[in-house]
Amino acid sequence: xxxxxxxDVGKAYGAVPVLDGVSLAMEGREFxxxxxxxGSGKSTLLRIIAGLETADRGEVWLEGRRIDxxxxxxxGVAMVFQHYALYPHMTVFENMAFGLRNAGVLREExxxxxxxxxxxxEIESQLEKKPGQLSGGQRQRVAxxxxxxxxxRLFLLDEPLSNLDxxxxxxxxxxxxxxxxxxxxxxxxxxxxxxxAMTLADRIVVMADxxxxxxxxxxDIYARPANSFVARxxxxxxxxxxxxxxxxxxxxxxxxxxxxxAEIQTRVPRGSLDPGAAHDIGLRPxxxxxxxxxxxTLTAKADLxxxxxxxxxxxxxxxxxxPITAEDAGDSRVRIGDTIGLRIDGAAAHLFAANGTAHHAExxx
Amino acid sequence: MADARARRLxxxxxxxxxxxxxxxxxxxxxxxxxGISLHRADLFGARTxxxxxxxxxxxxxxxxxxxxxxxxxxxLMIVPALTAITLGLALALNRGTVAAAWLRGLxxxxxxxxxxxxxxxxxxxLTPDAGLVAEILEASGRxxxxxxxxxxxxxxxxxxxxxxxxxxLPMMLFLAGLQQIPQDxxxxxxxxxxxxxxxxxxITLPSLRRTLILVVMLQTAAQLQLFGQAQLLTAGGPxxxxxxxxxxxxxxxxVRWELGYASAAAEILFMLVLAxxxxxxWAVRPREDQ
Amino acid sequence: xxxxxxxxxxxxxxMLVILGAAIMAAPLLWTLLxxxxxxxxxxxxxxxxxxxxxxxxxxxxxxxGSSLVRWLVNSLIVSLGTTIGVLILASLAGYGFARxxxxxxxxxxxFVLLGLAVPEQAVILPRHQxxxxxxxxxxxxxxxxxxxxxxxxxxFMTQYFRAIPKELDEAAMLDGASRLTIFWKVLxxxxxxxxxxxxxxxxLGSWNDYWWPLISATRSDRFTLTIGLASSQMNYAQTxxxxxxxxxxxxxxxxILIVYVVFQKQIVRAMAxxxxx
Numbered sequence: 001x002x003x004x005x006x007x008d009v010g011k012a013y014g015a016v017p018v019l020d021g022v023s024l025a026m027e028g029r030e031f032x033x034x035x036x037x038x039g040s041g042k043s044t045l046l047r048i049i050a051g052l053e054t055a056d057r058g059e060v061w062l063e064g065r066r067i068d069x070x071x072x073x074x075x076g077v078a079m080v081f082q083h084y085a086l087y088p089h090m091t092v093f094e095n096m097a098f099g100l101r102n103a104g105v106l107r108e109e110x111x112x113x114x115x116x117x118x119x120x121x122e123i124e125s126q127l128e129k130k131p132g133q134l135s136g137g138q139r140q141r142v143a144x145x146x147x148x149x150x151x152x153r154l155f156l157l158d159e160p161l162s163n164l165d166x167x168x169x170x171x172x173x174x175x176x177x178x179x180x181x182x183x184x185x186x187x188x189x190x191x192x193x194x195x196x197a198m199t200l201a202d203r204i205v206v207m208a209d210x211x212x213x214x215x216x217x218x219x220d221i222y223a224r225p226a227n228s229f230v231a232r233x234x235x236x237x238x239x240x241x242x243x244x245x246x247x248x249x250x251x252x253x254x255x256x257x258x259x260x261x262a263e264i265q266t267r268v269p270r271g272s273l274d275p276g277a278a279h280d281i282g283l284r285p286x287x288x289x290x291x292x293x294x295x296x297t298l299t300a301k302a303d304l305x306x307x308x309x310x311x312x313x314x315x316x317x318x319x320x321x322x323p324i325t326a327e328d329a330g331d332s333r334v335r336i337g338d339t340i341g342l343r344i345d346g347a348a349a350h351l352f353a354a355n356g357t358a359h360h361a362e363x364x365x
Numbered sequence: 366m367a368d369a370r371a372r373r374l375x376x377x378x379x380x381x382x383x384x385x386x387x388x389x390x391x392x393x394x395x396x397x398x399x400g401i402s403l404h405r406a407d408l409f410g411a412r413t414x415x416x417x418x419x420x421x422x423x424x425x426x427x428x429x430x431x432x433x434x435x436x437x438x439x440x441l442m443i444v445p446a447l448t449a450i451t452l453g454l455a456l457a458l459n460r461g462t463v464a465a466a467w468l469r470g471l472x473x474x475x476x477x478x479x480x481x482x483x484x485x486x487x488x489x490x491l492t493p494d495a496g497l498v499a500e501i502l503e504a505s506g507r508x509x510x511x512x513x514x515x516x517x518x519x520x521x522x523x524x525x526x527x528x529x530x531x532x533x534l535p536m537m538l539f540l541a542g543l544q545q546i547p548q549d550x551x552x553x554x555x556x557x558x559x560x561x562x563x564x565x566x567x568i569t570l571p572s573l574r575r576t577l578i579l580v581v582m583l584q585t586a587a588q589l590q591l592f593g594q595a596q597l598l599t600a601g602g603p604x605x606x607x608x609x610x611x612x613x614x615x616x617x618x619x620v621r622w623e624l625g626y627a628s629a630a631a632e633i634l635f636m637l638v639l640a641x642x643x644x645x646x647w648a649v650r651p652r653e654d655q
Numbered sequence: 656x657x658x659x660x661x662x663x664x665x666x667x668x669x670m671l672v673i674l675g676a677a678i679m680a681a682p683l684l685w686t687l688l689x690x691x692x693x694x695x696x697x698x699x700x701x702x703x704x705x706x707x708x709x710x711x712x713x714x715x716x717x718x719x720g721s722s723l724v725r726w727l728v729n730s731l732i733v734s735l736g737t738t739i740g741v742l743i744l745a746s747l748a749g750y751g752f753a754r755x756x757x758x759x760x761x762x763x764x765x766f767v768l769l770g771l772a773v774p775e776q777a778v779i780l781p782r783h784q785x786x787x788x789x790x791x792x793x794x795x796x797x798x799x800x801x802x803x804x805x806x807x808x809x810x811f812m813t814q815y816f817r818a819i820p821k822e823l824d825e826a827a828m829l830d831g832a833s834r835l836t837i838f839w840k841v842l843x844x845x846x847x848x849x850x851x852x853x854x855x856x857x858x859l860g861s862w863n864d865y866w867w868p869l870i871s872a873t874r875s876d877r878f879t880l881t882i883g884l885a886s887s888q889m890n891y892a893q894t895x896x897x898x899x900x901x902x903x904x905x906x907x908x909x910x911i912l913i914v915y916v917v918f919q920k921q922i923v924r925a926m927a928x929x930x931x932x
Contacts, residue, residue, distance in 0.1 A: 073831025073832065373757045378751075379751030380747070383767075383804075384748070387770065387804045390785075391773065394779075394782040401780065453671070454672070454675065468672065473915075479863035485900065489685070497685045614780070631776045634774070635776060
């Protein structure tokens, strides 16, 4: 059965639009991440699904039931809030039981469900404590437990990891992955952190400027970004975009020239491109290698060298001051200010039309 | 949507109980007061419209002039002294020692007493036939001082009693203000070799500006309305020498039963207090040069 | 108090503080001393206060049928009634103004705040008329109602509700709680510190109120302590004497001093609250 369906959901605060007709369909038990910068509308969309905001237009369906007219408590969704929003004056047990009490669940059933959730989340010994006595990680688990006990059809996670320190974030990421294995429901997570989205989600919904920019699996989004925004937003360090001119020629694939004269042979089908228009080439760092200057396609000046141990990223400048990011081996000898040679893996390059639309390389062979 | 209308009604239901009482017991009397001040009216409901006659009478009533004079004199005697004393106390007692905590408690304790108890206590401090001051003077061989009957001494006596009674609140306000000054400013000043006086002048006082204005204005508003002390301690006497405005209003309304005339006096007092309050908002408004 | 880093007091400042403390304490001790003296001794010379004999007879006289006990009960009824009323009204209105949406919400809030600038003098005479028409003088409602309309409580509670994260309301909405449940079970329990502060503040103000009960309660069986003591102070000649009068003052101060000692923290916080206004 399909899980969540959004049909043309739109909203504005007065004259300021925040969502422009968003549509989406989720599979049952799917884990979807809403990824985007702040102001992209992703949180508003989550709150509309939860019922904390009302959409101006459009419909929200969950498992065949229209829910956008229902109050939040009757929609079959549960939410884990960014700052957990645990009730400070209630014990952990009461926090988890509160929603069930409001729903009129029997006392024994409440005890059983809370007990089970506490066991799974390993917070059984904390049940009589108040949230103020717990660590950040424990509070996070209570917040998750409060959602689980309601046995919702859809979990909503609002920036669930943003409040945790780096070490705890990694562990909680693993726990969230386990959680989705255990629960029989779909999950939506809002995040601005692409690593979270890439590691946890089945599909990612990239949002920007009040719209969905692309929906796809993490690898899809990374390898075949729908437009230049997605290309720049996903992947770290970001993809290099540089203006190029298309060269006339006979081959099936486009050949382009950078501003400093260097030419690159791509595998982007020539037929899809508008020959007269301006384009940008998109190059991921792993497709720009540092090589000896005499073997190089082009040369650049290193601005910043970021050594990660297993590899090195070099942020450099081409002639004409164009920034480019390249990858080098972990034991790279490049230093700031060096003139370096770059070899470009043209077969992996993307081309973007002036309106942002992407044209991808054909698979080899 | 019916749901939205129900929600809006629910909102009104939460504020309605207070708002109803507020309108009936505060707003209505406020407007009625203006109306009554334009009438010749007694306590029992007789009303004749007289326009601004009551105000015109007040302008030439020497008893009212005396009451305004007394009120302003009391305010001028009490507010600066109280402000200076409480600021000094706050500076002296803004420390973590047990003694300081006890002294703060002592200086605040009089504030929780009612005006009746305060005047009862001070009557038997000041009265020349049985008061503590008289006993002390007597023990050193001097004659007792008639604080409560000498026209030159009644206002100072009221001022002293009021200061003793009111010391707690401004002291607490100054202490709260002092607590909000970040300690590192003082540490930085100490590194710059600023002396105690310089630190007070250049850091403490400017940081307390808001509190200082608040204290002065709260006290001014309070002392313009001084009532119980004067009524109980001196009954405004002798012959009106210590009668403040509120006592004038009380006597006109409840002794002479001239409600319209008393209401007009009350409106004038209201304007004075309002002016003091507005002056405070004006003085603490955010400045662009800061 | 955290600022323990203050420099040592100079000897002059220390002397001034001690002198001030003595002036603060002397009247209180003098009152206490007089209250333990036989009235006859004081009649002769109040200087006898510094020497024996001391007695409890003045306190015994209070408990044996002076009106003071009656006035104390009246004061308790009025002050507790006012306090409970203010807490209920201010909590409801504070929640409404802070969290709910209804027509003219901001306008009404400003309308209420303007009341902060209205001194008692501007309303007390017409209010006396109004209550006379309503037949409320010399009644408990007549003494309690005026204490309920001060805007400070509403302002204070509104600010407090606003400071509670909205995420809590939203979590409760997703937990299926009704508006009333959210108010009653989620938010109200969190305002306990504010309730305590506002409650103590209101109680003190009501207990010590003088002007209104003076003109509203004219029958001696409806006097509050404040008014009752004022009447016996005025009729000093008719009482059994100075020691008895001072014992009354001490007796009447005890409840409020207990409240002060127990709730010192809340009182100080309320004071700081007026500063934030």
